[in-house]
Structure formats: C-alpha cells, structure tokens
Amino acid sequence: MGKIATRDAYGQALVEYGKDNKNIVVLDADLAKATKTITFKKEVPERFFDMGIAEGNMMTVAAGMATTGKIVFASTFAMFASARACEQIRNSICYPKLNVKVAATHAGLTVGEDGASHQCIEDIALMRALPNMTVISPCDGLEANRAIKAAIEYDGPVYIRLGRAAVEDVFDAETYNFELGKGIQVKDGKDVTLVATGIMVQESIKAAEMLKEEGIDARVINIHTIKPIDKDILIKASNETGAIVTAEEHNISGGLGSAVAEVICQNAPCPIKMVAVNEKFGTSGSPAELLEKYGLTAKDIVAKAKEAIAAKK
Numbered sequence: 665m666g667k668i669a670t671r672d673a674y675g676q677a678l679v680e681y682g683k684d685n686k687n688i689v690v691l692d693a694d695l696a697k698a699t700k701t702i703t704f705k706k707e708v709p710e711r712f713f714d715m716g717i718a719e720g721n722m723m724t725v726a727a728g729m730a731t732t733g734k735i736v737f738a739s740t741f742a743m744f745a746s747a748r749a750c751e752q753i754r755n756s757i758c759y760p761k762l763n764v765k766v767a768a769t770h771a772g773l774t775v776g777e778d779g780a781s782h783q784c785i786e787d788i789a790l791m792r793a794l795p796n797m798t799v800i801s802p803c804d805g806l807e808a809n810r811a812i813k814a815a816i817e818y819d820g821p822v823y824i825r826l827g828r829a830a831v832e833d834v835f836d837a838e839t840y841n842f843e844l845g846k847g848i849q850v851k852d853g854k855d856v857t858l859v860a861t862g863i864m865v866q867e868s869i870k871a872a873e874m875l876k877e878e879g880i881d882a883r884v885i886n887i888h889t890i891k892p893i894d895k896d897i898l899i900k901a902s903n904e905t906g907a908i909v910t911a912e913e914h915n916i917s918g919g920l921g922s923a924v925a926e927v928i929c930q931n932a933p934c935p936i937k938m939v940a941v942n943e944k945f946g947t948s949g950s951p952a953e954l955l956e957k958y959g960l961t962a963k964d965i966v967a968k969a970k971e972a973i974a975a976k977k
Contacts, residue, residue, distance in 0.1 A: 673805035675700025723752035742771035746787035772913035783946035789918025803865035810842035853883030871965035935975035
C-alpha cells in the first residue's frame with residue numbers, strides 16, 4: 665500500500681483539476697510550502713495569490729472573487745482557517761452561500777511536534793455548525809483527490825479537512841467512487857459498526873481485523889462527508905448491528921461522534937461509544953505517540969467496540 669499525506673494529494677489535485685480550468689483561483693496565507701498550494705503556484709502563478717498572515721482578510725477576498733464567478737480555494741492551517749477566520753467564513757462565505765472552498769491542512773493531533781497551538785481538534789464542530797457549509801474529511805490521498813474534484817463541481821461553501829502526516833491508502837482508483845454526502849461501507853459485519861473519518865478509517869480497519877481474531881464481526885463505515893451526513897447508511901448499520909463506535913481525530917464535542925449520535929438517537933437508537941480526544945488540548949510529540957497518548961488507536965477502538973456490544977439490550 666502507498667502512503668501520502670492528504671495535504672500532498674490536495675496540492676496535486678489543484679494542478680490536475682485547476683491547470684486548465686480558468687475559473688479556479690487559489691489563495692494562501694503565507695503557508696504555500698506547508699499547505700502544498702505551492703504546487704499550483706509553480707504551474708499557474710497568475711491564478712495564485714499569497715495573502716500573507718491575514719486569514720480573515722483572505723476569506724473576505726475569496727468571497728469577493730467568488731461573486732465574480734470564480735471557484736476559490738482558500739488555504740491555511742486548520743487552526744487558523746476554522747478558528748481565526750470563523751467570523752469571515754460565517755458572514756462573508758456561508759451567509760451568502762458563495763462558492764469558496766476552505767482547504768484546511770494540518771488538522772488534528774498528527775501535526776505532531778508543532779504542539780497544541782497548531783493542533784486543531786475543534787474545526788469539525790465549528791464548521792458543521794455553520795448553515796450552508798459542507799464538511800469533508802478524506803481518509804487517504806485518493807479520497808482527498810476525489811473530494812477536491814467534488815468540491816469544484818459543487819456550487820457552495822466547502823470545508824475540506826486535510827492532514828500533515830502520510831497515511832496508508834485505503835481505496836483503489838479503479839473501483840473507488842466519491843459522492844458528496846454518501847458514506848462508504850469498507851467492510852461488512854453483523855456484531856458492531858465502526859464509523860470513522862479521516863485517518864481513523866485506517867485505525868478502524870485494523871481494529872476490525874483485531875476483533876475478528878476474537879470472533880467479533882465488525883462493520884466498517886467511512887464517513888468522508890460529515891455534513892451533510894449519510895443518514896441512511898447509519899440507520900441501516902444501527903438496525904443491522906445494534907451497536908456503533910465512532911472514531912475521529914477531533915475533540916469528542918461536536919465532531920463525527922456528535923453528528924452520528926444526532927442521527928441515531930432520532931431514528932434508530934442503539935448503544936454508541938466514541939473514540940475521540942476527551943476534552944484536552946494537544947501536546948508536542950510524534951503522530952504515533954500522540955495517537956497513543958490520546959486514545960486514538962486500533963486497540964482503543966477495539967475496547968469501545970466491546971463496550972458497545974456489551975451495552976446491547
């Protein structure tokens with residue numbers, strides 16, 4: 665299996681889909697090398713604009729460009745995109761429902777040694793609370809590529825959550841199909857459903873393999889679009905397996921777990937356990953060390969799966 669960071673896949677996709685599409689414009693907040701928009705800058709410098717360390721202004725400029733018919737990608741670290749520029753995204757992009765794509769890299773804990781100030785574990789909660797905003801969290805390079813394509817084709821605000829660390833491939837280009845708002849069943853199972861997003865899809869696949877060794881048949885679902893979320897696939901999983909575990913590289917409040925719980929409690933109640941950061945800020949360390957420290961590994965998913973199964977009526 666190959667390994668590529670979703671931020672790298674983003675940079676490549678900008679060139680692939682944007683080189684010949686004159687309507688695509690890319691803005692960055694002085695982080696082009698890190699966000700990988702520099703790839704687009706080298707190929708199409710006339711449609712790349714470095715806005716400096718002024719994220720709020722970048723979002724308002726993006727909004728203005730969108731009113732002229734441009735498809736605007738605005739990039740910076742997730743921490744600065746979702747938190748520092750939240751007001752401008754809300755009032756200038758989401759309120760008028762403009763065609764701006766906020767491509768936010770360095771999300772989650774796996775920013776690593778950069779520490780708590782740069783590790784964004786609140787962005788899903790912030791962005792999915794905004795009316796008119798679509799929220800995507802791809803799990804591998806291929807999915808990131810297809811997410812960029814889908815964002816280009818969709819007319820409206822999109823928040824795309826991207827990571828710094830290289831991750832293992834989950835999908836194959838010949839068979840993979842990305843559709844906004846539709847979850848993907850990666851593996852079938854009857855005893856419990858593992859619902860994951862981003863890098864936790866890989867951990868959930870590993871967890872399912874570990875559970876299989878103990879005679880537990882786990883279904884794995886990849887929710888790449890957190891808003892609008894695929895209610896049908898979740899309700900079906902609840903009815904058929906009777907227990908759900910959510911897994912995300914995000915704080916436990918307001919993220920994937922909350923979104924799934926909102927659907928399940930209203931439509932098909934079952935025990936739900938959540939694997940997420942438990943109301944703590946991050947710290948410096950390698951990605952692997954941080955996932956272990958904050959309980960975001962396959963073994964943590966296995967433990968929660970057993971709890972969910974035990975809670976079945």
